[in-house]
Amino acid sequence: MLNLLNKTKCILIPNLRKTASRATHDVVKESSSEVAVSKTTTAPLILPQNWPQYEPMNRAVSRQVWIENIDDVPERKVGIIELHPDVFATQPRVDVIQENIEWQRKYRYVSFAHTKTRAEVRGGGRKPWPQKGMGRARHGSIRSPLFRGGGVAHGPRSPTTHFYMLPFYKRVMGLTATLSVKLAQDDLHVIDTVDVPTQDPQFIKELIKERNWGPSVLIVDRDDIFPENISYATDALSYVNLMPSYGLNTYSMLKHDTLVLTVNAVKHIEERLLYQLHRTDAIKKQGKFKLDQV
Template identity: 85%
Template sequence: MLNLLNKSKSILIPALRNTTVRSTHDAVKEATPLVEVAAPTPPLILPQNWSQYEPVNRSLARQVWIENIDAIPERKLGLIELHPDVFATQPRVDVIQENVEWQRKYRYVSFAHTKTRAEVRGGGRKPWPQKGMGRARHGSIRSPLFRGGGVAHGPRSPTTHFYMLPFFKRVMGLTATLSVKLAQDDLHIIDSVDVPTRDPEFFKELIKERNWGPSVLIVDKDDIFPENICYATDALGYVNLMPSYGLNIYSMLKHDTLVLTVNAVKHIEERLLYQMNRTDATAKGGKFKLDQV
């Protein structure tokens, strides 16, 4: 009899427990309204894939907030890690200065021009006889010795001031300038360059709200920007757009605030890390050639 009761208890109690739980669950389900599940939030930290160019000291990696640009109020979208070999290098001010002078002079052409004695008008005949007058011998009054004559060894236009810095000094200048911009809190990273309107007032309020500098340089990976941001910045002379392959030291220093997209950061890191770790560094360090790429 006891065995029968134990067996019946073991059979009936689980069944009773299951029915009770099911009925309670159904009641709660009927009483609770349906709630929409929110979309998953973006990751707080976006680590970079540096498998090929892993930094020696990972603790030096910088983390920067990713900001939005689709609205004037600032909103943090996540964190992104920056490679220390690109954004945390030695701030070589001397290398930055050499790059600035190089950029200013390689596009400068002097048009100062003077005429030689052959180009000055007049002076075709001999001013006086060679001998017999007790005067020094001369063949033309347009000689550099005469007033109104030609100029000896004067400037001749066009004169170019083009020269090339060593290749890796140019690479070092880019990394040093990016590191200085980040250290001075003048580097901001945004998710994209899509703005909701083409009104220039939107960018004015955005710069004022974000406390960006008087002049802003926005860099994206592609050289074709969306239509809205082109119209919005066209009327603002202090806001310029630039693709990442054209990023240079002179433009970064000319603008107070540097704004990079996430894609631009990845492209800049990829290109600079490749140049700093390339195997044919000896060939790139040679004398500059016009067909050098």
């Protein structure tokens, strides 16, 4: 059925998101009985290519989003893409998202707090007073932890790493839960490409203001080499960042208010996450993490 729709270039819109009401009248005309396609519309229905291999667990929770343009400031709908429910319509596990955030914040953190022991403190080489006959407590050095200015017993020693590895499928679940939350909160947008017509940062500023993309934007593409125009345009904007799809993570998605994905990035993210969710050797990934396994 899907192949037939692609061959005939018909647009099937069973359920639209809230943003569909803002679509221009020359793209889709909706009636009460059926959805008719305008004869002048050339936007095809874009579906991920790996759906026959990984069928959704529940077709009733399918998600569809508009594909927006980025070559001009005014918003224009250029098509519709259907998102895989197992990636973009999962349960919003806030606890798993929090565990991923704590893991990403701690695994790269090294504490440099350092205290000296009684052997490292300067001075205190001789016995402060005789062992007996003075009526005082017996001591062997004024650098004992009992004395002011002495060493510290059981104090922090640098460098102290806080590295630990979160279970593999909690990391996968963190990505799917975060993507689903971003989509549910209308903070996820899909664009056709990252080619902008100019290197002027003002174009990106006006684009974000016109689209209401929020105070910070994360733009994700399939490749790690971005076009020259968008690289120069976003270089001077600290609140707009570029990232390849293989580096997408929970912390970066929540750090930015709006997540903008290209069509190629959506397909790549779905392909990788669906593979991990349906892999047959998952038991190997559930073992204890070892530092020498990579």
